Amino acid sequence: MNGTMLITFIQQSIRLSSTLLLGSTGEMITEKSGNLNLGTPGIMAAGAISGIVGAYFYTSSSAAFSPLLSILITLGCCILGSLLTTLIYCFLTITLKTNQNVTGLALTTFGVGLSNFVGSIINQRMGGTGVAAFPEIGKAYRTTLPFADKLGIFGDIFLSYGFMTYLAIVIAVIVAFVIAKTRVGLNLRSVGENPATADAAGINVDRYKYVATCVGGIISGIGGLYYVMDFAAANWQNNILDQFGWLSVALVIFAVWRPNIAILGSIIFGALYVVGPFLLGLSTKDQELLKILPYVVTIVVLVIISMRDKKENQPPESLGLSYFREER
């Protein structure tokens, strides 16, 4: 691997990492409230397709194209879409106390199905060329700082990304801070660890769960949007996002429920995912085998943290369990 390839490799790893980072930061907030949301892949897909729908209506309207407005519209649609999808999960698991695993899996089926369906309709309306593409919006998302390419290697490695990459890191840092250092974070953690105790302490358990899961869903959804708009340059492709959704769920464990560790973790996962073509002399089949690594590494981390049994590295105590006051 020579110098230019190394830089391209780092750039691609970081690009992909933003999707995973947003996806897993969202899932971490959700899990901290005791909700294991296996619907994350579905939410990411739904968020992404909502953005695409926004893009479709914006570009087909007669208004003159404005990059800023296109970003705002797609981002707004994405937030709305992922919020609505997450609300299905919230209503079922929190208000109706259904099983979280089952609801989450159904939500993934729903979100991925919906995105494929809407994606194919938009594709048909745009002439049926196989992909729904919005090159101008992709360019808007990929706009870098004007002086980034004048700074040599430093600029290439640190400043060559669209704004969402930095947004992802900022969100992760803020979330890490809120969870670890603030009262809201403390309350949230107590809801996830032991909702009955939190309830007795006067915390509104249901409200915390709703807000945390919705905020988490929105952040995950933005992760989906990032992938489509920036990484894939605003090309919609069916069935592409669910694997990144599952990788995001894996990353939550890898980063032991800490968004700040997930920043590094997501870059490692991203690197493992894109490294194949960069290792010259490696056959296609061995490249395929490399894709196993993020999952195997996650399994190893999961087993090690359970073996070491250190309190601060465990999943939230009541993760995956519904809370009903009268069942205490």
Next chain:
Amino acid sequence: MADVRTKQIREPLIHITKRDDVSFAKSTVIHLIGIAVALLISSLLIVAITGQNPLEIYKAMYEGVIGTPIANSGINKKYMESIHQAAILLCISLAVTPAFKMKFWNIGAEGQVLMGCLTSAYCMLEFGGKVDNSVLLVIMFAASVVVGAVWAIIPSICKAFWNTNETLFTLMMNYVAMTLVSYFIMVKDKSGRSDLGIINERTGYGYLPNLFDRNYIFNILIITVVTVLMFVYLKYSKQGYEISVVGESENTARYIGINVKKVIIRTVAISGAICGLVGFMIVAGDKHSIKSSIVDGQGFTAIMVSWMAKFNPILMIPISALIVFLSVGSKYATSAFRIDNSIGDILTSIVIFSIIACEFFTRYKVNFRKPKGRGKA
């Protein structure tokens, strides 16, 4: 002071209490209402998105599933195909059930079935023609069952000894299995198309025989036996009882002398073994091929089926039939109406949402605040 407080406390509008038990009739009614609501929502969605008449689409779905008989042959192929698909889904649901009953959230059925498929396909390629066909089938069967069980035992051992989160572990194992299958195909495939096509197409080595001149009968027979066995195992055997006790409370189980670790590992091994068996049936009795998407998400759907049936093997039959009706039917309807077939996933998930929501109304009772006396108003 106390006076002011009591004035401010108001009874909430909706108050939820737990039901003791709900009669079978009442629960059936609640679920039927739920399914009706789901179909209504789906219809509205169809109208909103496609502008087609939803009744036409449902009719097309029905035709797609039940199928029109092929003239003079007496064989109704689509019909059999649909039954077979429902049976496969049923069998995976049965497989995950014992583990779920124990509150072991094995969501790795997809991977376990896939490993069964992979093993069967491997044996077909490796031993096809070298041994007698019946011996080959036995080898495929045994190997798939063992590999499926092993794939499930790995997380269960970690769960039993270190309380590793099994949901996340088994989930990851699915993707390990999928990658292994893609790798296997790339290794075995010399043409570079990343697709093995139909294995042993000319020779038919490792194919389950047709019974009564029909496809699938062999698989359906196996699955019928598994259903009955699973029903008896869960309801009447000592091990079935141990599973329920461990599921209710591990401490109780320990107290009455049940070896919890042993029960966890054994039960999950059974789950995995049946998944492996399903893999064998898919490859030997139906697809005769292998690809990483061969299980097609049924491992996940089965989890929902098992849950919706409240772990009752008999109830799983109509539920898997309903799910297959929706997915097979929509595939047909969508080709007839030229809309994307992912609408099947949307319909299925809406129905699942509403069925699991029904569970709330069977477990809890919603009490509304009694209207205030008219005198006050």
